[in-house]
Amino acid sequence: MEKEEHVYRTLFLSTLYLSAFTFGGGYVIVSLLQKKFVDQLHWIDQEEMLDLVAIAQSSPGAIAINGSIVIGYKLGGWKGVAAAVAGAVIPPFLIMAVISFFYQAFISNYYIKTLLAGMAAGMSAVIISAVYDMASGIVRGHDTVQIVVMMLAFIANFCFGISVIWCILAAGAVGFLQSRRESV
Known part of the structure; x- marks a missing residue:
């Protein structure tokens, strides 16, 4: 207690x-x-x-x-x-x-x-x-897919003004597909 x-x-x-x-x-x-x-x-x-x-x-x-x-x-x-x-x-x-x-x-x-x-x-x-602390944790893990998704999400939102919601949904879809591929 x-x-x-x-x-x-x-x-x-x-x-x-x-x-x-x-x-x-x-x-x-x-x-x-x-x-x-x-x-x-x-x-x-x-x-x-x-x-x-x-x-x-x-x-x-x-x-x-x-x-x-x-x-x-x-x-x-x-x-x-x-x-x-x-x-x-x-x-x-x-x-x-x-x-x-x-x-x-x-x-x-x-x-x-x-x-x-x-x-x-x-x-x-x-x-x-x-942002640096969080991103460096991903980069240290050397997961190329996560690094590419992180960079593409940044570019999509910052450079092209694509809504964060779409970036989150796309990243979630990539994560789902990656986990399905790894479980097979």
């Missing part, structure tokens, strides 16, 4: 901390969840984390919440989901409540505009780092 409470408390406090002090959206939080639960606590391995991120990305809704849901469920079942989601939701809720109260003062403040522009640059660096 003590161990379960430790897991729930760690889930709540970790997602609360990351959500409160992270700017830039869900992909930033997901990369920091990876650092916390894979690299520091060793509760999830890299392969599982990639699977959980894929599930979080393919589910409707905010990726930060979806990431908290899948990690919470993996580590603590439904109680883990409640702890992780509560931690992820409370800071943005409180921050948005304060911002909405002082909206007029924030919107016209030069320093806040400059601060947000700087945070956008930092957020880009963190997202690039997360």
Whole structure:
């Protein structure tokens, strides 16, 4: 019972901390969840984390919440989901409540505009780092099909504007065909 409470408390406090002090959206939080639960606590391995991120990305809704849901469920079942989601939701809720109260003062403040522009640059660096970490895991596995699918999905979406949904469906179809071929 003590161990379960430790897991729930760690889930709540970790997602609360990351959500409160992270700017830039869900992909930033997901990369920091990876650092916390894979690299520091060793509760999830890299392969599982990639699977959980894929599930979080393919589910409707905010990726930060979806990431908290899948990690919470993996580590603590439904109680883990409640702890992780509560931690992820409370800071943005409180921050948005304060911002909405002082909206007029924030919107016209030069320093806040400059601060947000700087945070956008930092957020880009963190997202690039997360993409690199995830992609390097695939490249290290030397699975040529996955590498080609990853590059084609990027090109299709970034260069040709093909919807991410179509890229996910195509990648899923390739994965299905590859697993069928390997099982035969």
